[in-house]
Amino acid sequence: MEEDYILEAKGLVKEFRGFVAVNGVDLKVRRGSIHALIGPNGAGKTTVFNLLTKFLPVTRGQILYQGRDITHYSPARVAQIGIVRSFQISSVFPHLTALENVRLGLQAKAGGSFAFWRSGALLHRFDEAALALLEQVGLREYAKVMAVELPYGRKRALEIATTLAADPELMLLDEPTQGMGTEDVEAITALLKRMAQGRTVLMVEHNLGVVAHLADRITVLQRGTVLAEGTYAEVSSNPEVIAAYLGVAHA
Amino acid sequence: MTRKQWFLLLGLGVVAPFVLYPVFVMKMLCFALFACAFNLLLGYTGLLSFGHAAFFGGAAYVAGYAVKSWGVPPEIGILIGLGVGAILGAAVGALAIRRQGIYFAMVTLALAQIVYFVAVKAPFTGGEDGLQGIPRGRLFGIVDLNDTMNMYYFVLAIFLLAFWSIARIIDSPFGQVLKAIRENEARALSLGYDVDRFKLLAFVLSAALAGLAGATKALVFQFASLTDVHWTTSGEVVLMTLLGGVGTLFGPMVGAFTVVALHSELSALGSWVTVIIGATFIVCVLVFRRGIVGELQALAQRHFWGRREANEAELAQIEQGSKSKP
Ligand SMILES: Nc1ncnc2c1ncn2[C@@H]1O[C@H](COP(=O)(O)OP(=O)(O)OP(=O)(O)O)[C@@H](O)[C@H]1O
Ligand SMILES: [Mg+2]
Numbered sequence: 342m343e344e345d346y347i348l349e350a351k352g353l354v355k356e357f358r359g360f361v362a363v364n365g366v367d368l369k370v371r372r373g374s375i376h377a378l379i380g381p382n383g384a385g386k387t388t389v390f391n392l393l394t395k396f397l398p399v400t401r402g403q404i405l406y407q408g409r410d411i412t413h414y415s416p417a418r419v420a421q422i423g424i425v426r427s428f429q430i431s432s433v434f435p436h437l438t439a440l441e442n443v444r445l446g447l448q449a450k451a452g453g454s455f456a457f458w459r460s461g462a463l464l465h466r467f468d469e470a471a472l473a474l475l476e477q478v479g480l481r482e483y484a485k486v487m488a489v490e491l492p493y494g495r496k497r498a499l500e501i502a503t504t505l506a507a508d509p510e511l512m513l514l515d516e517p518t519q520g521m522g523t524e525d526v527e528a529i530t531a532l533l534k535r536m537a538q539g540r541t542v543l544m545v546e547h548n549l550g551v552v553a554h555l556a557d558r559i560t561v562l563q564r565g566t567v568l569a570e571g572t573y574a575e576v577s578s579n580p581e582v583i584a585a586y587l588g589v590a591h592a
Numbered sequence: 593m594t595r596k597q598w599f600l601l602l603g604l605g606v607v608a609p610f611v612l613y614p615v616f617v618m619k620m621l622c623f624a625l626f627a628c629a630f631n632l633l634l635g636y637t638g639l640l641s642f643g644h645a646a647f648f649g650g651a652a653y654v655a656g657y658a659v660k661s662w663g664v665p666p667e668i669g670i671l672i673g674l675g676v677g678a679i680l681g682a683a684v685g686a687l688a689i690r691r692q693g694i695y696f697a698m699v700t701l702a703l704a705q706i707v708y709f710v711a712v713k714a715p716f717t718g719g720e721d722g723l724q725g726i727p728r729g730r731l732f733g734i735v736d737l738n739d740t741m742n743m744y745y746f747v748l749a750i751f752l753l754a755f756w757s758i759a760r761i762i763d764s765p766f767g768q769v770l771k772a773i774r775e776n777e778a779r780a781l782s783l784g785y786d787v788d789r790f791k792l793l794a795f796v797l798s799a800a801l802a803g804l805a806g807a808t809k810a811l812v813f814q815f816a817s818l819t820d821v822h823w824t825t826s827g828e829v830v831l832m833t834l835l836g837g838v839g840t841l842f843g844p845m846v847g848a849f850t851v852v853a854l855h856s857e858l859s860a861l862g863s864w865v866t867v868i869i870g871a872t873f874i875v876c877v878l879v880f881r882r883g884i885v886g887e888l889q890a891l892a893q894r895h896f897w898g899r900r901e902a903n904e905a906e907l908a909q910i911e912q913g914s915k916s917k918p
Binding site: 394396415416417418420421425426427428432433434435436437441444445446448449450453454455456457458459460461463464503504507 | 760763764765766767768769771772775778779780781782783784786787789790793
């Protein structure tokens with residue numbers, strides 16, 4: 342059934358001056374699921390994200406979201422209709438406080454942001470919700486701290502809180518646990534599990550432990566094409582995947 | 593901005609003409625307004641325009657012409673300047689915002705050169721001589737602006753009102769998004785902010801306020817000249833802003849006062865002024881990277897608030913640690 346899928350990409354192709362980074366990727370993300378996109382370095386995972394969120398124009402292919410063709414939408418429009426992404430490298434507003442960071446997510450959702458004549462005191466109506474989100478990611482004590490001063494793991498938690506604040510139906514997370522110590526990875530994994538309730542998550546993740554724990558479905562990408570798709574059990578027993586993905590990891 | 597700061601600014605503005613030449617202070621106020629308008633773009637949106645003289649000078653010409661040839665009252669002339677700045681800003685902004693960084697600066701410079709060219713060639717600008725003999729007229733048909741003190745308080749009122757507006761814009765929900773764009777454009781976009789439209793509106797507001805400054809200047813000096821639209825004026829406003837402290841509320845004002853004062857103090861030295869101001873600028877950029885006000889703020893923060901905030905964060909961390917390891 343079509344409605345089962347919140348997002349559908351058909352035959353996505355992205356060429357960079359002759360180099361084909363994404364080569365005919367088909368991807369279907371089931372509503373309410375956590376879907377992982379994995380694959381070796383340079384497989385084209387981030388590029389797929391950039392195509393889905395329109396940060397890069399597609400060379401060929403089609404993207405459907407809730408049955409709507411969004412192939413030629415602008416990145417802002419894509420976010421407004423409910424697809425909010427995060428970035429592979431930590432991506433906060435460095436010289437704003439943690440509270441202000443999260444408020445920007447809430448403000449994006451609420452609208453009215455062109456009101457240059459209105460008082461900034463208006464933004465305090467978001468404070469309560471922002472603090473609640475900070476609480477959920479364990480950052481309440483840091484509400485008044487500049488994002489730039491937060492340790493790395495907490496920056497990533499702040500990013501997730503900000504993404505959640507925009508209240509997306511579909512969250513695209515590009516390696517949320519990258520560069521973290523085991524403790525932080527566990528905290529973020531638990532957080533994502535909780536946050537995913539009632540949402541759909543498409544995530545790029547290198548840490549297979551996290552993938553095994555979280556993902557309902559996995560797509561393996563290699564050199565711009567889909568190598569395999571299925572549950573963790575299916576994918577991890579696929580000899581091609583073991584050769585390509587695990588082979589690289591163990592090399 | 594705090595109430596105390598407002599009263600200080602108002603107090604200084606009221607007594608200044610008794611200490612310094614009123615015309616000199618008016619010049620300072622016009623350029624301070626110009627720099628504050630520019631800072632809205634560079635300091636709070638992260639866009640470097642190298643064509644702001646087009647809005648300042650363009651508005652000076654049109655407002656001057658309207659007052660002189662159509663006989664509109666001064667307050668309407670000033671508003672015309674604001675409108676001209678906005679319209680030119682919309683045109684230049686629409687073409688420039690799609691470019692990033694240095695390309696953005698280059699497009700604004702190129703378009704500003706077109707305005708300069710028009711000012712040189714158009715019949716109504718007076719060419720090399722400039723537009724001279726702009727009458728100051730009567731404010732609301734009552735207050736004679738030929739009286740220097742009347743003119744001064746009119747300019748002060750314009751300045752304070754515009755400065756208040758800028759502070760308000762920076763503080764507004766819109767201003768918050770501008771800061772987000774300055775801090776991380778891609779992230780702002782990914783949250784659903786239509787970044788180009790925010791930039792365009794910021795550009796128009798900044799240009800309108802620069803136009804306001806230009807029109808006011810035309811009334812004060814009763815002429816508009818090619819210098820007002822020249823690229824060196826665009827450069828000067830960049831310098832004032834960086835010198836005073838980009839992205840601080842008071843920095844551009846302090847920078848503008850400093851540069852105008854240097855110009856007047858050193859005017860006897862002729863073309864050496866440019867060299868001295870250039871050298872001052874280089875020293876400042878190398879030594880006080882945050883500008884005068886920026887450095888002072890950083891200093892104050894290190895000595896007072898900084899310590900307290902650090903303590904709070906430390907405390908929070910300790911609390912956090914004791915929670916996670918019971
Ligand atoms: N803007 C670009 N211009 C040219 N080539 C690019 C561009 N972006 C990505 N590529 C290339 O496309 C390929 C896929 O890159 P991508 O970043 O999508 O990989 P990835 O799967 O996210 O890898 P990683 O695990 O390292 O993040 C790489 O070979 C990369 O060099
Ligand atoms: Mg990547």
